[in-house]
Amino acid sequence: MRIVKIDAGRGLKQRLLALGLVPGADLYLLANKHGPVKLCFNSSRLALGRGVAAKILASRAEEEPCPEGCAEENCPHR
Amino acid sequence: MVAHSPITVALAGNPNAGKTSLFNGLTGGRQRVGNWPGVTVERKEGTYRYGAETFNVVDLPGTYSLGAYSLDEVIARDFLLAEEAEVVVNVVDASNLERNLYLTTQLLEIGAPLVVALNMFDRAQRTYDVDPAKLSELLGVPVVPTVGTSGWGLENLRAAIAAVARDPRRARPLELRYGSEIEPHLAELAGDLANLRGFAPALRPRWTALKLLEGDDNVQVAVREIPGGGALVEEAMAVSDHLGRVIGEEAEVAVADYRYGFIRGLLRDVLRLRGPSPVRLTASDRIDRVVTHRLLGIPLFLAVAYGLFELTFTVAEPIVGFFEAGLQALGSRVAAGVEPLSPLLASFLVDGVLGGVGSVAVFVPNIFLLFLVLAFLEDSGYMARVAYVMDEFMHRLSLHGRSFIPLILGFGCNVPAIMATRTLDSRRERMITLLVIPWMSCSARLPIYVLFGAAFFPGRRGLVVWSLYLLGIVLAVGAAKVFSRVLFPGESAHFVMELPPYRLPTLRGAFLHAGERSWEFLKRAGGIILAASVLLWGLANLPPGVAYAGRDSFLGTAGAALAPLFAPAGFADWRPAVALLAGIGAKEAVVSTLGVLYGVGGEGLASALRTTFSPLAAYAYMVMTLLYIPCVATIAVIRRETGSWRWTLFAVAYTLIVGWAAAVLVYQGGRLLGWG
CATH class of the missing domain: 1.10.287.1770 (Helix Hairpins)
Known part of the structure; x- marks a missing residue:
C-alpha cells in the first residue's frame, strides 16, 4: 500500500514522519485483523495502535509492491 | 600537569540503535544514574579518560526526532540547545540508515558539533557495502564505524570525539536546503x-x-x-x-x-x-510469527512472565535466606555483648537497626535478579512484542500493553514492580500503573492469608487465597479505569512502536543494568526504609520498660485508639490494629506481631485468633491487609518514582480508604447474608 495522507494531530504526525511514514511511502501490512496493526516498512517492522493506523490514509495498488527490506515471503499477494 | 574540566559528550540516537551498549563500551562501569531536572526521566552519565583529558558522557533519551512529541524529545532538544555538550555523538544503526539519518539531519540543523557513530556496522556489512568516508564527506562531520556490543571501533570513536572537542571546526555540518x-x-x-x-x-x-x-x-x-x-x-x-x-x-x-x-x-x-536481495529480518519475522501469533502470543507471554517470576523469587530465596541468617548471627552476637549493659540498647541495635537493615537487604537479590532478566528480555527485543501482544487486552483497562509487565511483577514484590514502570514512556500510563500496583498481592502478604486461611477456613484455604488475589486484581483494574477518567483525562498515549530485530543481549550489559538498579534502590529507598523501621521499633518499645508492642507501648496505645474504627469491619480488638500498624513497616510483620501480642506462635496462634475473630471478620481482616497502606519500602519507591510527596500521600490515602471500606463492606454484607 502507498501512503496518501496522514490525518493526525501535530505531535503524532511528527512522530510518524520521523519514522519515515511520509505520503508516497510504500508499506506492507503484516497483521491487520485485531490488536495493533503490524507493518513491514522501510527495512523495519512497526506496530501501530488501531487508533493511530486509522489516521493514515493509504491506497492499495493493483500490483502490491514489496517494500525494500520486506521479505518476499511477507508479500505473498504480490 | 594542568587540570582540565571534563569535556561533556552527549549521546543521541534512535531507540534500538545500540546507544546503551555504546555508552557502556565507552564508559565501562564508571557511570551514575540520576534524573533530568524536574522530571522523572532517567539521566545516565559516565566518564572515561582519553589522553590527558576526562570525558563526561551524557546519555540522552533515545528519540526518532527532535520534535516535541514526547518528554524524551524535549529533554534531548533542550540539552542540545543549551549547548552543554562540547561534542554530540549521534549513534546510528548502520543497517537502517534511511530512518536513523532523519535524526541526524535534525542534529545538523540544531548546529550540534557532531560525530556520527555508524553502529552495528558488522550487521550492516552483511547486506550492504557502507562507505563511512563518503558519508563523512557528504555530511561534513566525522563518521566512525563501530560495533557497540564487541567494542570494535570504540578507540577510533574516542579519537574522533577528542579531535572535535579540540577543534569544533572539524565538524562543519552542512545546511539542508528546503x-x-x-x-x-x-x-x-x-x-x-x-x-x-x-x-x-x-x-x-x-x-x-x-x-x-x-x-x-x-x-x-x-x-x-x-x-x-x-x-x-x-x-x-x-x-x-x-x-x-x-x-x-x-x-x-x-x-x-x-x-x-x-x-x-x-x-x-x-x-x-551486496547481494541481490535487500531482505533483512527474515529470521526475526519467523520468530514473530510464533511470538506474536493471535492465539499463541498471549499464552507464550504468560509462560515467560511465569518463568521470570519463578526465577526471580526462587533463585533469590536462598540468597535472601543467607542474608537473613548472617544478620541473625550478627544480631545474637550484638545482643550477647550489649544486653548485660542495657537490654533496651540491645533491642534497639538488634530489632531496630539490624532489623531495618535486614528489611532493606532482603529486597536486593530480588531487585537484582528481576532487572537482570528484564534487561535480557528488553535487549533481545522481546519486550516490544509483549507490548504488541498485550495491547489490545490492556487497552480495555485504559492502559498500555507495556503496563502488563510491572503489574505482573507486583505479585512478587511491589518495590521492583514500581521501579519497572520506568519502561513506560507516557507519564499518564506510568502514573496509573504505579498507583494500582500496591493492590497486586505481593509475596509478603501470603503468610497472612495462610495463617488466617488455616485458622478459619480449613479445607477451603486455596479458594480463600485465590479470592483475595482476584479481589486485588479486580480493584486494581477498577482503580485504573477511574484514575484514567478522573485524574488523567484525555486520550491514552498513541501506540506507535518499532519491533526491532531480535538480537542476542550481552551479559555485561544486563549485569551493569541490574547492578545499577540495585545500587539505586539502596541509595534512594534504603534510607527511608531504615528510618521507618527504627521509628516503628521506637513506637513498639517506648516508653522504656514496656513489652514489645505491648498494650502500654506507644504502638499499643495507638492500636487501642484505632481499634474502635475497625468495629464495623468486625475486629475491634487492639491487637489486630497494632499488627496492621506494624504491617506498614513490612507486611510480613503482621503475622509476627500477632504472634507476639497473643503470646503464642504457630498452631497456638490460630486458636488464639479464633477467640477474637469470627470467620467473617477474619476474611474482612485479610481484605484489609491486602488493600490498606503499602509497606514503607513501597511508599519510598512511589515517592522516588513520582518525585512527589503529594502523589505518595494520595497513594497512601486511597489505599487506606478503599481498604477500610472494602473490609467494612465484606463484614456488613456478609452479616446481611447471614454468614456472620
Missing part, C-alpha cells in the same frame, strides 16, 4: 527572528524559523514569550498555511519530504547492495 518554495520564507522568518530584541542566539534563528513552520508547540510558546514574538508566530502560521496550499501538502510534511530526499541522495553514494 527548495524554492520554502527557502525564501525560511530565510525571511529567520531574519525577523534574529532582529527580535531578546531573541537568545542559542535558539538559532534558522532552526527556530523551521520549527515555527512545522508548527512546533513548544517553540511557539518560547517565541511568544519574547516581546514582539507573538506576531512572528502568527506570521509563521500564515506562511505555513500558504505553503500548504501552494505545495499541496502541509509544510511539516514537505519539510520531512526534503529531509528524506536529502537522505536518499546521500545513501545512493554511500550504500551499495
Whole structure:
C-alpha cells in the first residue's frame, strides 16, 4: 500500500514522519485483523495502535509492491 | 600537569540503535544514574579518560526526532540547545540508515558539533557495502564505524570525539536546503527572528524559523514569550498555511519530504547492495510469527512472565535466606555483648537497626535478579512484542500493553514492580500503573492469608487465597479505569512502536543494568526504609520498660485508639490494629506481631485468633491487609518514582480508604447474608 495522507494531530504526525511514514511511502501490512496493526516498512517492522493506523490514509495498488527490506515471503499477494 | 574540566559528550540516537551498549563500551562501569531536572526521566552519565583529558558522557533519551512529541524529545532538544555538550555523538544503526539519518539531519540543523557513530556496522556489512568516508564527506562531520556490543571501533570513536572537542571546526555540518518554495520564507522568518530584541542566539534563528513552520508547540510558546514574538508566530502560521496550499501538502510534511530526499541522495553514494536481495529480518519475522501469533502470543507471554517470576523469587530465596541468617548471627552476637549493659540498647541495635537493615537487604537479590532478566528480555527485543501482544487486552483497562509487565511483577514484590514502570514512556500510563500496583498481592502478604486461611477456613484455604488475589486484581483494574477518567483525562498515549530485530543481549550489559538498579534502590529507598523501621521499633518499645508492642507501648496505645474504627469491619480488638500498624513497616510483620501480642506462635496462634475473630471478620481482616497502606519500602519507591510527596500521600490515602471500606463492606454484607 502507498501512503496518501496522514490525518493526525501535530505531535503524532511528527512522530510518524520521523519514522519515515511520509505520503508516497510504500508499506506492507503484516497483521491487520485485531490488536495493533503490524507493518513491514522501510527495512523495519512497526506496530501501530488501531487508533493511530486509522489516521493514515493509504491506497492499495493493483500490483502490491514489496517494500525494500520486506521479505518476499511477507508479500505473498504480490 | 594542568587540570582540565571534563569535556561533556552527549549521546543521541534512535531507540534500538545500540546507544546503551555504546555508552557502556565507552564508559565501562564508571557511570551514575540520576534524573533530568524536574522530571522523572532517567539521566545516565559516565566518564572515561582519553589522553590527558576526562570525558563526561551524557546519555540522552533515545528519540526518532527532535520534535516535541514526547518528554524524551524535549529533554534531548533542550540539552542540545543549551549547548552543554562540547561534542554530540549521534549513534546510528548502520543497517537502517534511511530512518536513523532523519535524526541526524535534525542534529545538523540544531548546529550540534557532531560525530556520527555508524553502529552495528558488522550487521550492516552483511547486506550492504557502507562507505563511512563518503558519508563523512557528504555530511561534513566525522563518521566512525563501530560495533557497540564487541567494542570494535570504540578507540577510533574516542579519537574522533577528542579531535572535535579540540577543534569544533572539524565538524562543519552542512545546511539542508528546503527548495524554492520554502527557502525564501525560511530565510525571511529567520531574519525577523534574529532582529527580535531578546531573541537568545542559542535558539538559532534558522532552526527556530523551521520549527515555527512545522508548527512546533513548544517553540511557539518560547517565541511568544519574547516581546514582539507573538506576531512572528502568527506570521509563521500564515506562511505555513500558504505553503500548504501552494505545495499541496502541509509544510511539516514537505519539510520531512526534503529531509528524506536529502537522505536518499546521500545513501545512493554511500550504500551499495551486496547481494541481490535487500531482505533483512527474515529470521526475526519467523520468530514473530510464533511470538506474536493471535492465539499463541498471549499464552507464550504468560509462560515467560511465569518463568521470570519463578526465577526471580526462587533463585533469590536462598540468597535472601543467607542474608537473613548472617544478620541473625550478627544480631545474637550484638545482643550477647550489649544486653548485660542495657537490654533496651540491645533491642534497639538488634530489632531496630539490624532489623531495618535486614528489611532493606532482603529486597536486593530480588531487585537484582528481576532487572537482570528484564534487561535480557528488553535487549533481545522481546519486550516490544509483549507490548504488541498485550495491547489490545490492556487497552480495555485504559492502559498500555507495556503496563502488563510491572503489574505482573507486583505479585512478587511491589518495590521492583514500581521501579519497572520506568519502561513506560507516557507519564499518564506510568502514573496509573504505579498507583494500582500496591493492590497486586505481593509475596509478603501470603503468610497472612495462610495463617488466617488455616485458622478459619480449613479445607477451603486455596479458594480463600485465590479470592483475595482476584479481589486485588479486580480493584486494581477498577482503580485504573477511574484514575484514567478522573485524574488523567484525555486520550491514552498513541501506540506507535518499532519491533526491532531480535538480537542476542550481552551479559555485561544486563549485569551493569541490574547492578545499577540495585545500587539505586539502596541509595534512594534504603534510607527511608531504615528510618521507618527504627521509628516503628521506637513506637513498639517506648516508653522504656514496656513489652514489645505491648498494650502500654506507644504502638499499643495507638492500636487501642484505632481499634474502635475497625468495629464495623468486625475486629475491634487492639491487637489486630497494632499488627496492621506494624504491617506498614513490612507486611510480613503482621503475622509476627500477632504472634507476639497473643503470646503464642504457630498452631497456638490460630486458636488464639479464633477467640477474637469470627470467620467473617477474619476474611474482612485479610481484605484489609491486602488493600490498606503499602509497606514503607513501597511508599519510598512511589515517592522516588513520582518525585512527589503529594502523589505518595494520595497513594497512601486511597489505599487506606478503599481498604477500610472494602473490609467494612465484606463484614456488613456478609452479616446481611447471614454468614456472620
